[in-house]
Amino acid sequence: MSKKAIVLFSGGLDSTTVLFQALKEGYTVHALTIQYGQLHFKEIDSAKRIAGDLGVPHEVVHLSLPWKGSSLVDSELKLPKNRSANEMETGIPSTYVPARNTLFLSYALSWAEASQADSVWIGANAIDYSGYPDCRPDFLAAMENVYCLGTKLGREGNPIKIKAPLVEKTKSDIVKLALSLKVPLEQTWSCYQGDDQPCEKCDSCQLRAKGFQEAGEKDPILSC
Numbered sequence: 001m002s003k004k005a006i007v008l009f010s011g012g013l014d015s016t017t018v019l020f021q022a023l024k025e026g027y028t029v030h031a032l033t034i035q036y037g038q039l040h041f042k043e044i045d046s047a048k049r050i051a052g053d054l055g056v057p058h059e060v061v062h063l064s065l066p067w068k069g070s071s072l073v074d075s076e077l078k079l080p081k082n083r084s085a086n087e088m089e090t091g092i093p094s095t096y097v098p099a100r101n102t103l104f105l106s107y108a109l110s111w112a113e114a115s116q117a118d119s120v121w122i123g124a125n126a127i128d129y130s131g132y133p134d135c136r137p138d139f140l141a142a143m144e145n146v147y148c149l150g151t152k153l154g155r156e157g158n159p160i161k162i163k164a165p166l167v168e169k170t171k172s173d174i175v176k177l178a179l180s181l182k183v184p185l186e187q188t189w190s191c192y193q194g195d196d197q198p199c200e201k202c203d204s205c206q207l208r209a210k211g212f213q214e215a216g217e218k219d220p221i222l223s224c
C-alpha cells in the first residue's frame, strides 16, 4: 500500500501543523476540508491558500447540518468570549458541534479507502482545548476500531490508521512544532469569527494566544 495520507484540514494552526508533519514524514498528502455551515469562510479560504501554495490535492466537501446545535453554525446562539482557563476545563461549551469529528473522520475514511490511503490524520488535541468529547484519545481509539470493522480494507487485514500527533501536546508544543516545520502561521486562521483580524476573545483565539505566549513567540497573524 502506498504511503498516502488523508489530512483533515481546516486551515487552522493545529490541522496545518499536522499537514506539514505528514509531509515531513514522507507521505503523499491529500487534504480534506469540510464546510459544515460555519458562519464564515475565513478558515476555508486559509485552507485553500495553504494547500494551493503547497501543491497538495485538496477537496472541500459540503456537509449540511440543518438541525444546527452549535454556536459555530447558528447565529442565534451566543459565541462564548473571555472564558477563564477554569471555565474551559469544566463543561463542554456551545461551540461544540454535535458529533463533528465522527462525521469528519467518517468522510475522511471513505476517501482514504477509495484512494488506498493508509492513514487519516487529524489535529485533535486533548490538552489545551475546549473539552470537546470528540477530540479525546478514547474517542479516536474507538473510531480506529470503526475503521477496522467498517471497511473492506480493514476486514481484509489492512486497516486504515488514525494519526493524531497533537493529541497529547500542549498548545505551546504545537506552536514550537509548527515553527520547526516552517508552517506559514500568518496564513492559518483559528478564530471562531470571520472578521479581518482574530477576535482574541473566543476559546480558539485564547488557546492559540496561550500557546504562543508559553512558547515565547509572537503570533504573526496579530501583526498582519
Ligand SMILES: [Zn+2]
Pocket: 190, 191, 192, 193, 198, 199, 200, 201, 202, 203, 204, 205, 206
Ligand atoms: Zn477569536
